[in-house]
Amino acid sequence: MITQNEKRKMSEYLIDRLREQYEVTQKIVNLGNTYVNYLLLSPNQAVLLIDQHLPADGIEAACSVLHNNQVNPIQNVGMIVYKDGETFFRSAAQYGFKKKLAGKLLDYSKEDIHRMMQLTPEEIFISHKLDGRIQYYQPKSTKLEESIMQYIVRPVDPAQGGRITNLGFSSPLIGFHPSDHILTPEHEYDSPLQMFGRLLVPMPDDTQTSEIEK
Numbered sequence: 001m002i003t004q005n006e007k008r009k010m011s012e013y014l015i016d017r018l019r020e021q022y023e024v025t026q027k028i029v030n031l032g033n034t035y036v037n038y039l040l041l042s043p044n045q046a047v048l049l050i051d052q053h054l055p056a057d058g059i060e061a062a063c064s065v066l067h068n069n070q071v072n073p074i075q076n077v078g079m080i081v082y083k084d085g086e087t088f089f090r091s092a093a094q095y096g097f098k099k100k101l102a103g104k105l106l107d108y109s110k111e112d113i114h115r116m117m118q119l120t121p122e123e124i125f126i127s128h129k130l131d132g133r134i135q136y137y138q139p140k141s142t143k144l145e146e147s148i149m150q151y152i153v154r155p156v157d158p159a160q161g162g163r164i165t166n167l168g169f170s171s172p173l174i175g176f177h178p179s180d181h182i183l184t185p186e187h188e189y190d191s192p193l194q195m196f197g198r199l200l201v202p203m204p205d206d207t208q209t210s211e212i213e214k
Contacts, residue, residue: 002082007037007051010082010137013146014039014047020192021203029062031055036062040074045195047078049137050122053087059125078198079126083136083149088123092116092180115182119153124179127153130198133186147190148200151183 015024022041029036029048036058037049046066048059055061059079066074083089091114119127127134132153140146155178192203 002051002084002087006082006084006139007049009139010051010080011037011039011049013137014049014080014148014193017148017189017191017193018047018200021194029065031058031061031065034058038062038066038077041195044072044074045076045078046074047080047195047200049082050079050088050126051082053120054122056121059122076195076198078195078200079129079135080148080200081123081126081134081136083138088120089136089183090118090120092118115184117181117183119179119181123153124181127181133199134183135200138188145190147188148193149185150187150189150199152186154182154184155180 011026015026018024018039018041022045024042025040027038027040029038031054034052034055036054037051039047039049041047048062050059063077066077081088085091117123123134134151134153136149136151138144138147138149189200189202193200194203195201
C-alpha cells in the first residue's frame with residue numbers, strides 16, 4: 001500500500017515541477033467513499049494523482065466531475081500513476097504467470113520478462129486515454145532518481161494461441177491474462193513540466209529530457 005507520506009512526496013514533486021508554468025493548487029474529487037487527489041493547474045487544466053486503487057470506473061468518474069464543474073469546467077485532465085511495483089507497475093512474472101509458465105520463462109531474457117506487467121484496471125484505462133502510454137511518478141530509490149517516467153503500452157495478444165507477439169518474434173508461451181502488457185520505457189523527465197494534451201512534457205527550452213534506451 002502506498003503510504004500517506006509517499007503520496008505527499010509525489011504531490012510535492014509534481015507541484016515543484018509544474019509551478020514554473022502554472023499556479024498549482026492541490027484538491028480532491030469526492031467519489032462517495034473514495035477521494036481522488038488532483039492538481040489544479042490555472043486556469044482550466046488538471047492532473048489526477050493515481051496513488052490508490054479506485055472503484056470501477058473511478059478515473060472516468062473523477063474526470064466527469066472535473067469536466068462538469070459548473071464554475072470552472074476542466075476539459076484537459078492528465079493522469080500520473082505512482083510507480084511502486086506493488087499497487088501499480090506490477091511485474092507479471094511476480095504477480096501473474098510465474099507459476100503457470102514455470103520453466104518456460106527461461107526462454108526469455110531478463111529484460112523481456114521485466115517488461116511484462118500485469119496492469120490494473122486503472123492503468124489499462126489510462127493507457128487507452130493516452131493513446132497507448134502511461135506516465136508514472138518514479139519515487140527515489142537505491143537505483144533510480146525521482147522523476148516522471150513514460151512508457152509505451154502493448155497488450156499481450158492471447159488470441160494467437162497464447163503467443164506473445166510484441167517482442168519482434170512469436171514464442172509459444174501460455175497462461176497469459178488479459179491484463180498482461182509489455183511496457184517499453186520511452187522518456188524520463190526531471191525538469192520543469194507543462195501539459196501537452198493529456199501528457200506532462202518538459203518546458204520547451206529545457207534540456208534535461210532523456211529518451212530511455214529501448
